Amino acid sequence: MIYLDHAAATSLSAKALAAMTPYFVEDFFNPSAPYLSAVQVRKIYDAAKDDIAHVIGAKGADLVITAGATESINLAFTSVFKDDCKDSPCKILISAVEHPAVVANAQKLGNFDYLKVDAHGRIVLSDLAAKITASTQLVSVCLASSELGTLQPISDIASIIRTERQRRLAKGDKTPIYLHCDASQGIGLVDVKVARLGVDLLTLNSAKIYGPKGVGALWVSSRVKLQPVVVGGGQEMGLRSGTENVPAVVGFAAAITEADKHLASERKRLQKLRDLLREQLAANSSIEFLGAPKHQLVNFLSLTIPGLDAERLVFKLEQREIYVSTGAACAAKKGVKSQTLTAIGLSDAQIAGSLRLTLGKLSSETNVKQAAKIILEIVASEQERLK
Numbered sequence: 001m002i003y004l005d006h007a008a009a010t011s012l013s014a015k016a017l018a019a020m021t022p023y024f025v026e027d028f029f030n031p032s033a034p035y036l037s038a039v040q041v042r043k044i045y046d047a048a049k050d051d052i053a054h055v056i057g058a059k060g061a062d063l064v065i066t067a068g069a070t071e072s073i074n075l076a077f078t079s080v081f082k083d084d085c086k087d088s089p090c091k092i093l094i095s096a097v098e099h100p101a102v103v104a105n106a107q108k109l110g111n112f113d114y115l116k117v118d119a120h121g122r123i124v125l126s127d128l129a130a131k132i133t134a135s136t137q138l139v140s141v142c143l144a145s146s147e148l149g150t151l152q153p154i155s156d157i158a159s160i161i162r163t164e165r166q167r168r169l170a171k172g173d174k175t176p177i178y179l180h181c182d183a184s185q186g187i188g189l190v191d192v193k194v195a196r197l198g199v200d201l202l203t204l205n206s207a208k209i210y211g212p213k214g215v216g217a218l219w220v221s222s223r224v225k226l227q228p229v230v231v232g233g234g235q236e237m238g239l240r241s242g243t244e245n246v247p248a249v250v251g252f253a254a255a256i257t258e259a260d261k262h263l264a265s266e267r268k269r270l271q272k273l274r275d276l277l278r279e280q281l282a283a284n285s286s287i288e289f290l291g292a293p294k295h296q297l298v299n300f301l302s303l304t305i306p307g308l309d310a311e312r313l314v315f316k317l318e319q320r321e322i323y324v325s326t327g328a329a330c331a332a333k334k335g336v337k338s339q340t341l342t343a344i345g346l347s348d349a350q351i352a353g354s355l356r357l358t359l360g361k362l363s364s365e366t367n368v369k370q371a372a373k374i375i376l377e378i379v380a381s382e383q384e385r386l387k
Helices: 014-020 036-055 069-079 100-109 125-131 154-170 246-261 263-281 310-319 329-334 339-343 348-352 365-386
Strands: 063-066 092-095 112-115 138-140 178-182 201-205 216-220 288-290 300-304 354-358
Touching (some): 036 216, 036 246, 063 069, 069 100, 069 201, 069 216, 092 100, 100 112, 125 154, 154 178, 263 300, 310 354, 310 365, 339 348, 348 354
Parallel strands (some): 138 178, 178 201
Antiparallel strands (some): 201 216, 288 300, 300 354
């Protein structure tokens, strides 16, 4: 097997699994129970939250643990109250390359607008400045596109929002404006610190960094007021009720700590492999590479072969035990045209022939070269078949 879809899911790291194991059977206690064994588990749980928060330069007390990035995004959008979204043309602004969870939440609240991106999928800052109005309450822009790997200028976006916040305060206008960033893609590959980014809300996802699936977090600035999505026993500051998933949070902490420790060396390794894969695939002149290498996650290689059917290519590659994706896994499963690839101006033929190859721990120079060889063989075969 050659796995080139690390942006969709990662395997559980050995360290994360080892850290989790005791809390399935031995230390299974409910952290909210009053006896000593449970109190000890509560300490472990809170320490794990602190470890996760430390990676982003924050405190565990400001993290809300969720069932994953999608729930974190849903919770972040409660910073905008639905009753306030009535007649304003754009209460919410989101980039045109966001995850479906961000798009769906904006659509649910209504009165939102897309922010333009350039041909590489990078947000156009002048468009953001022009579209912010006195009634804009939330701007949501991902750290990196899940289809292109394009990194967004989050700190520049934050600066524009900060200027608008100061303008409102100077006028005595208390209408809040917040910046939410979905950092699901990028943690472990980019040094992410909430203060440096200037965000008010940050979404994290364990499943993308060799942690367990089904657990994520939302970092929340003290200035932000949220409403619970899940109500009940009042866990997680009353914002996410339910018995705490101790093994998952401990595994999440182990995975994100490990990723942060090896960030620099892994970035260097993956960039070398990505560049090798790109160089090998460039042997076929009909392959077009997408995204901006200077502003792209080092493990991403997005490409298109106009005239070919990417879904057929995925099937053909799977027969050779090479696993890749057509755009984001969520959109591919629904069989819908990629909004991201449409936003960057690709034609229908380019979108239909687009593939996303993402490298990770399972990637090596040997299997990258082998993958390139087989991809080129299959592409050539398909092109010959269609002549």
